[in-house]
Amino acid sequence: MFRVVVPPFYGFMMYFLILLVNNRLYQIFESLITDELMVCVGLAYLVSESIRFSTVLLEKYTGESFKKPLTVGSLFFLNLLVGAGMAFLGVTAYFKGYMGYEYLSSYKPQLTTLVTTFSISSILYTLFYLSIYFLTMKNESQLEQEDLKRQNLEHQLEIFNNEINPDLLFQSLETLISLVHHDKDAAEDFVDQLSLVYRYILDNRKRELVPLREELRIAKTIFYLFKEKYPGQVSLEIDVCGPYDERLLVPNSTPMLLDCIINGSIISKYQPLKIQISCDKDEDYLVIQHNDNDKLSASKYVKESLNGLHEAFAYFTDRPVIQIKAYGDVFIKLPLLDLK
Numbered sequence: 001m002f003r004v005v006v007p008p009f010y011g012f013m014m015y016f017l018i019l020l021v022n023n024r025l026y027q028i029f030e031s032l033i034t035d036e037l038m039v040c041v042g043l044a045y046l047v048s049e050s051i052r053f054s055t056v057l058l059e060k061y062t063g064e065s066f067k068k069p070l071t072v073g074s075l076f077f078l079n080l081l082v083g084a085g086m087a088f089l090g091v092t093a094y095f096k097g098y099m100g101y102e103y104l105s106s107y108k109p110q111l112t113t114l115v116t117t118f119s120i121s122s123i124l125y126t127l128f129y130l131s132i133y134f135l136t137m138k139n140e141s142q143l144e145q146e147d148l149k150r151q152n153l154e155h156q157l158e159i160f161n162n163e164i165n166p167d168l169l170f171q172s173l174e175t176l177i178s179l180v181h182h183d184k185d186a187a188e189d190f191v192d193q194l195s196l197v198y199r200y201i202l203d204n205r206k207r208e209l210v211p212l213r214e215e216l217r218i219a220k221t222i223f224y225l226f227k228e229k230y231p232g233q234v235s236l237e238i239d240v241c242g243p244y245d246e247r248l249l250v251p252n253s254t255p256m257l258l259d260c261i262i263n264g265s266i267i268s269k270y271q272p273l274k275i276q277i278s279c280d281k282d283e284d285y286l287v288i289q290h291n292d293n294d295k296l297s298a299s300k301y302v303k304e305s306l307n308g309l310h311e312a313f314a315y316f317t318d319r320p321v322i323q324i325k326a327y328g329d330v331f332i333k334l335p336l337l338d339l340k
Contacts, residue, residue, distance in 0.1 A: 007048055011041030014117055035098075039114075043090045047118050050086045051079045051125050067137075076126055083122025087115045175229045186228070193224045197255065204251035209316070209337060212286065213245040215254040219277065222255040226262050233267050239278035241286070247336040249286065250312045256305055257288055257332060264302045265293040285322070285333040292330050309334075 015037045058075055059066045066072075091114045095107040104111070172194050179187035200218045204210055216238055223236045236258075258275065267273045276289045310321045313335060322333040 003049070003052070007044040008041050010048065010121070011044035012037065014044065014121060015040040018113055018117060039091070039094050042094075043087055043114065043118055046090050047083050047086050047122060048125060050082050051122050052129075054078055054082045055126065055129055067134075072130065075130075076123060079122045079126045080119055083125075084115050084119040087118035091115065171229060172225050175225070179228065190225070190228055193221050196221045197225065200255075201252055207251050209248040209339075210251045211245060212241060212247045212249055212336065215249050215251075216241070216277065219254045219258055222258055223275075226258070230262075230267050230273075232272070233269055234262065234273045235275065237274070237276045239276070241279040243281075244279050244286075244336055247338060249334060249337065250309075250316070253309060253312070253334060254286075254288070256309065257334075260302045260305050261288070261290050261330075261332075264295055264298050265290070266295055267293065279336070280333065283333070284336050286336055288332045288334070290330055292325055292328050294330070 018036075018040070055075060058071070058078060062071050088111070091107070091111050095101040095110070099107070101107050172190075176187060176190055176194070179190055197218065200214075200221075220236070220238070223234070226234055227236075254277075261275060262273065265273050271293055273293055274291050276287075278287050278289070279285070280287050306323075313319075313321050316337055317335050319335040321335070322331070324331050
């Protein structure tokens with residue numbers, strides 16, 4: 001469409017420019033459709049298509065080196081010659097074939113004007129082509145980079161959803177062995193809760209987001225496992241988040257956080273760990289708060305899990321996962337998501 005529609009306007013602008021330079025602008029009001037205007041339109045088609053052909057040919061021939069300054073300079077020179085040559089041939093054909101002029105001197109002023117005008121226009125055409133070419137290359141490069149980032153985030157999200165802490169399983173089995181010897185009923189309940197945790201993790205491996213109510217329910221379940229390991233030393237309080245039950249979170253984010261908090265904290269009967277989960281209605285966050293009993297050196301699993309948590313939420317929202325310490329407490333805020 002560009003190649004078909006633009007040359008008539010291009011030719012008219014060249015005709016208008018020639019009349020303006022020669023101080024003959026009044027002719028445009030005497031007759032809009034003139035032979036000279038048709039010549040300019042025809043030359044516009046001839047020159048633009050010739051320049052386009054030479055540009056595409058040079059781009060195909062040079063390949064990746066087309067972007068080099070030397071090749072770009074050669075393109076300008078080549079298109080200048082092509083534009084001048086095609087304008088010369090077109091004007092000569094018009095005056096000799098159509099007007100019947102035999103000698104070059106009879107139409108030399110018109111020939112000089114038209115060749116000069118369309119030679120300059122060939123440079124402008126080349127500038128326009130190169131600007132579109134390099135802009136397209138820049139956009140394609142940015143799209144490729146964004147696609148690579150998206151693929152990386154999807155990969156990180158999949159790793160986060162599929163990750164199961166092996167230490168949690170070993171710790172749970174140790175607790176189970178202890179319960180079997182002392183309280184078989186409690187051991188059966190513990191096995192049921194453990195199976196619920198791992199079933200939830202496995203069932204949500206392919207889900208991108210889950211409702212908040214499901215995350216809070218599994219948070220209570222996984223906390224039951226830790227409560228058996230640290231009897232009377234850990235506590236969990238969940239405030240009612242009724243209006244936010246259907247808001248969304250990345251699967252396994254809440255149980256993973258509880259796992260990291262408990263395994264990354266110093267816990268004893270003299271220094272119990274208190275965890276509170278609530279909804280920040282003003283900022284639209286889920287807040288996990290606990291007293292600052294952090295170990296001096298966090299384990300590799302805790303560091304990687306927290307980094308994975310940040311990357312997983314970054315896939316869905318620009319709002320960050322916030323982690324701050326204040327007044328002897330640690331606050332971890334997870335953005336509540338919405339499909340809208």
